[in-house]
Amino acid sequence: MSLPKKHLFDLPDGIIYLDGNSLGPLPKGVTEVVQEMLTAQWGAQLIKGWNACGWMEQPSRIGTTIGRLIGAPEGSVVLGDTLSIKVFQALAAGLNMRPERRVILSDSGNFPSDLYMAQGLIGLKQAGYELRVVAPQEVGAAIDDTIAMVMLTQVDYRTGRMHDMATLTKQAQSAGAVMLWDLAHSAGAIEVDLAASNAELAVGCTYKYLNGGPGAPAFIYVRPDLADQLAPALSGWLGHDAPFAFEPDYRPAAGIERMRVGTPPVIQMAALEQALCVWDDVDMADLRAASVALCDLFIAEVERRCPDLTLISPRDGTKRGSQVSFAFAHGYAAMQALIARGVIGDFRAPDVMRFGLTPLYIDAADVVGAVDILADILDNRLWDTPEFRTPKRVT
Amino acid sequence: MSLPKKHLFDLPDGIIYLDGNSLGPLPKGVTEVVQEMLTAQWGAQLIKGWNACGWMEQPSRIGTTIGRLIGAPEGSVVLGDTLSIKVFQALAAGLNMRPERRVILSDSGNFPSDLYMAQGLIGLKQAGYELRVVAPQEVGAAIDDTIAMVMLTQVDYRTGRMHDMATLTKQAQSAGAVMLWDLAHSAGAIEVDLAASNAELAVGCTYKYLNGGPGAPAFIYVRPDLADQLAPALSGWLGHDAPFAFEPDYRPAAGIERMRVGTPPVIQMAALEQALCVWDDVDMADLRAASVALCDLFIAEVERRCPDLTLISPRDGTKRGSQVSFAFAHGYAAMQALIARGVIGDFRAPDVMRFGLTPLYIDAADVVGAVDILADILDNRLWDTPEFRTPKRVT
Numbered sequence: 193m194s195l196p197k198k199h200l201f202d203l204p205d206g207i208i209y210l211d212g213n214s215l216g217p218l219p220k221g222v223t224e225v226v227q228e229m230l231t232a233q234w235g236a237q238l239i240k241g242w243n244a245c246g247w248m249e250q251p252s253r254i255g256t257t258i259g260r261l262i263g264a265p266e267g268s269v270v271l272g273d274t275l276s277i278k279v280f281q282a283l284a285a286g287l288n289m290r291p292e293r294r295v296i297l298s299d300s301g302n303f304p305s306d307l308y309m310a311q312g313l314i315g316l317k318q319a320g321y322e323l324r325v326v327a328p329q330e331v332g333a334a335i336d337d338t339i340a341m342v343m344l345t346q347v348d349y350r351t352g353r354m355h356d357m358a359t360l361t362k363q364a365q366s367a368g369a370v371m372l373w374d375l376a377h378s379a380g381a382i383e384v385d386l387a388a389s390n391a392e393l394a395v396g397c398t399y400k401y402l403n404g405g406p407g408a409p410a411f412i413y414v415r416p417d418l419a420d421q422l423a424p425a426l427s428g429w430l431g432h433d434a435p436f437a438f439e440p441d442y443r444p445a446a447g448i449e450r451m452r453v454g455t456p457p458v459i460q461m462a463a464l465e466q467a468l469c470v471w472d473d474v475d476m477a478d479l480r481a482a483s484v485a486l487c488d489l490f491i492a493e494v495e496r497r498c499p500d501l502t503l504i505s506p507r508d509g510t511k512r513g514s515q516v517s518f519a520f521a522h523g524y525a526a527m528q529a530l531i532a533r534g535v536i537g538d539f540r541a542p543d544v545m546r547f548g549l550t551p552l553y554i555d556a557a558d559v560v561g562a563v564d565i566l567a568d569i570l571d572n573r574l575w576d577t578p579e580f581r582t583p584k585r586v587t
Numbered sequence: 588m589s590l591p592k593k594h595l596f597d598l599p600d601g602i603i604y605l606d607g608n609s610l611g612p613l614p615k616g617v618t619e620v621v622q623e624m625l626t627a628q629w630g631a632q633l634i635k636g637w638n639a640c641g642w643m644e645q646p647s648r649i650g651t652t653i654g655r656l657i658g659a660p661e662g663s664v665v666l667g668d669t670l671s672i673k674v675f676q677a678l679a680a681g682l683n684m685r686p687e688r689r690v691i692l693s694d695s696g697n698f699p700s701d702l703y704m705a706q707g708l709i710g711l712k713q714a715g716y717e718l719r720v721v722a723p724q725e726v727g728a729a730i731d732d733t734i735a736m737v738m739l740t741q742v743d744y745r746t747g748r749m750h751d752m753a754t755l756t757k758q759a760q761s762a763g764a765v766m767l768w769d770l771a772h773s774a775g776a777i778e779v780d781l782a783a784s785n786a787e788l789a790v791g792c793t794y795k796y797l798n799g800g801p802g803a804p805a806f807i808y809v810r811p812d813l814a815d816q817l818a819p820a821l822s823g824w825l826g827h828d829a830p831f832a833f834e835p836d837y838r839p840a841a842g843i844e845r846m847r848v849g850t851p852p853v854i855q856m857a858a859l860e861q862a863l864c865v866w867d868d869v870d871m872a873d874l875r876a877a878s879v880a881l882c883d884l885f886i887a888e889v890e891r892r893c894p895d896l897t898l899i900s901p902r903d904g905t906k907r908g909s910q911v912s913f914a915f916a917h918g919y920a921a922m923q924a925l926i927a928r929g930v931i932g933d934f935r936a937p938d939v940m941r942f943g944l945t946p947l948y949i950d951a952a953d954v955v956g957a958v959d960i961l962a963d964i965l966d967n968r969l970w971d972t973p974e975f976r977t978p979k980r981v982t
Contacts, residue, residue: 202630211634218630226854227622234800235597235613238931239606247801274849276823277672284711300835305824305849308837312822316679316711325835399850405629406642406853427707428671429700437936440695440720442703454669454700455794457852458801459621536633541832 195482198553200470208562210537213515213548216403225466250461257468263385264413270448272456275410278395279309281451284425286341286370286393293340294321301328301348306374332363339369347377347513350540352505354513361389381514383476392418404464412451419447428453482551484509486559487516490549493563498570517546528580529569535562590877593948595865603957605932608772608910608943611798620861645856652863658780659808665843667851670805673790674704676846679820681736681765681788688735689716696723696743701769727758734764742772742908745935747900749908756784776909778871787813799859807846814842823848877946879904881954882911885944888958893965910943923975924964930957
């Protein structure tokens with residue numbers, strides 16, 4: 193593998209893009225593949241596209257491709273829906289595996305939608321269920337034999353702090369709990385070995401480090417030995433054993449296929465499948481080494497040149513995902529000023545300036561160039577104008 | 588309005604497409620709009636697209652457009668997810684409105700996924716809930732004061748039989764039940780006046796008569812006076828009152844926005860929004876009249892020339908959607924033979940040959956041309972070859 197693979201992306205001129213952890217950039221070839229899908233598949237094949245163009249198998253086919261990036265065996269990952277829906281599915285399935293327990297354990301560093309979906313599920317179950325949220329560093333100590341499931345996002349969306357997947361999974365399972373990992377900021381960002389972790393369930397999204405495009409579908413992993421036992425709560429027809437028999441009662445399909453729900457978003461799937469070609473010859477160990485080096489360089493440069501910013505990500509690269517965050521009281525305005533100068537990171541309330549460093553299309557020169565501009569903005573208080581101080585809705 | 592609008596679609600040469608009730612054809616302009624979305628929006632704007640390109644408002648904006656076609660006021664419809672997920676959301680919300688009741692009433696003509704999703708929800712609630720399924724003609728008599736919700740698909744996917752929305756809604760509500768309509772085969776096919784019906788909830792899909800493309804997102808309607816009271820079970824971050832405040836607890840957004848869940852499929856949304864432009868000057872009363880006339884013509888021609896086929900759709904156009912179905916013992920093989928000759932309908936087990944007649948792009952000449960070929964196939968038993976008799980997977 194050679195990194196970076198900047199030549200495989202259509203990046204706008206004059207932009208240093210440090211927000212691939214929110215939305216990855218457009219890989220080359222995606223536009224052409226989607227156009228072909230629209231005209232030669234949908235347009236020309238019409239309803240026949242479902243069979244003739246492989247639309248029906250796409251969610252599993254892409255699942256296998258993503259599986260290779262996260263240490264999941266063939267046939268254990270399927271695409272569909274949004275990450276929030278996949279969290280709900282995984283939680284419902286996991287609770288069903290521990291019917292005598294009532295607690296979902298998570299942490300305050302989890303992405304809020306994961307917590308919200310747990311709250312919604314608990315509201316439905318009406319039987320004394322509880323979502324227990326502790327600080328990230330207290331998760332291990334909070335695992336006991338009342339816990340039905342431990343639900344964690346491996347890499348904290350704000351700070352990049354990374355949980356130890358193997359250790360926490362082992363701890364959860366020793367206490368009899370089911371382990372669910374959210375890999376939103378892991379897949380395509382760090383080395384993940386789901387099979388080795390022995391975790392029962394995992395979910396993730398594909399529009400961040402996997403560059404699948406805005407609203408690209410999510411994925412769900414079920415440990416292969418469990419897939420045939422899970423009771424799907426979102427029991428849609430495409431998870432049925434015989435969807436086109438139109439039987440009156442739900443019978444789950446074999447294996448991971450039962451985690452499908454409704455008709456897959458074929459246009460998004462086409463974009464995603466092409467976007468994943470970037471990964472064909474990427475070795476995740478190489479990528480991880482390059483990512484840690486870029487993050488280390490960024491931290492060193494910012495700390496050397498921008499003393500007003502305080503690192504809130506782990507300094508130790510082995511405890512950090514592929515992003516670096518700094519706290520700064522005027523972080524919102526500074527980020528707007530930075531974006532106006534062509535360095536795109538993002539801001540998370542209350543004061544977090546967040547930068548994704550993705551070695552597929554970011555190199556050391558980009559890092560130094562970005563800090564040049566950041567230092568100039570801070571040294572000269574260029575953020576201190578009404579244009580940048582006025583909060584707009586931040587995505 | 589002038590019908591048909593065949594010039595607004597990219598239909599393949601030599602094809603008579605009578606399956607727009609499964610997947611509508613490609614409207615002109617969609618490919619160009621999607622290409623622009625990929626390059627000028629995602630590619631050039633990157634993460635800024637969420638604000639700069641209106642991606643965040645798209646689900647509500649498209650909801651308003653679709654609302655005009657189904658008699659729903661502005662701000663009462665939102666797009667997202669799949670129809671199965673929207674059915675689940677609507678069922679969970681409706682059951683929550685009648686906490687003292689335990690029965691969901693539906694009919695055997697409903698699309699199976701709607702029934703499956705109800706089964707999945709009931710499995711979660713663990714409190715004596717029941718899905719009661721009766722024959723379509725027995726729904727009225729089965730409504731009593733044990734029923735929490737009545738869930739019906741207005742137009743039967745197999746036969747085209749149409750429920751009387753106003754009457755059944757009134758009957759359900761008189762018995763204290765919440766009414767949920769699935770408009771999968773109604774939206775864009777017939778006149779629907781949701782507001783006049785007074786129904787609490789409705790859902791539908793956009794890849795059939797609305798031509799949004801394979802896997803286009805679904806929609807959900809909530810009667811405006813109820814929207815602020817509903818408790819969303821699929822409580823995702825984009826249905827939160829302040830998604831970007833990243834609060835630990837879910838607080839539903841005002842109105843229909845709370846029925847959003849996760850990140851919307853922006854590429855699919857772009858295709859759908861362009862596809863809906865076809866409807867700009869369509870009067871639904873004109874469309875309905877044209878649809879009934881086409882279906883009547885098709886029935887008359889088939890009955891005159893194909894005596895082996897038995898009509899299973901209502902003969903009375905006022906009791907039928909925009910499709911016509913015939914039973915034929917060799918229906919599977921006959922449909923394959925028909926498709927091979929360029930007339931695309933579809934088959935539904937065990938013996939249903941189904942034809943969608945959509946006046947936007949089908950005219951009387953198409954109907955006569957299709958029956959010419961059908962009659963030839965039947966008269967000469969052209970279906971009776973191994974090629975067509977061998978069942979393949981049917982979508």
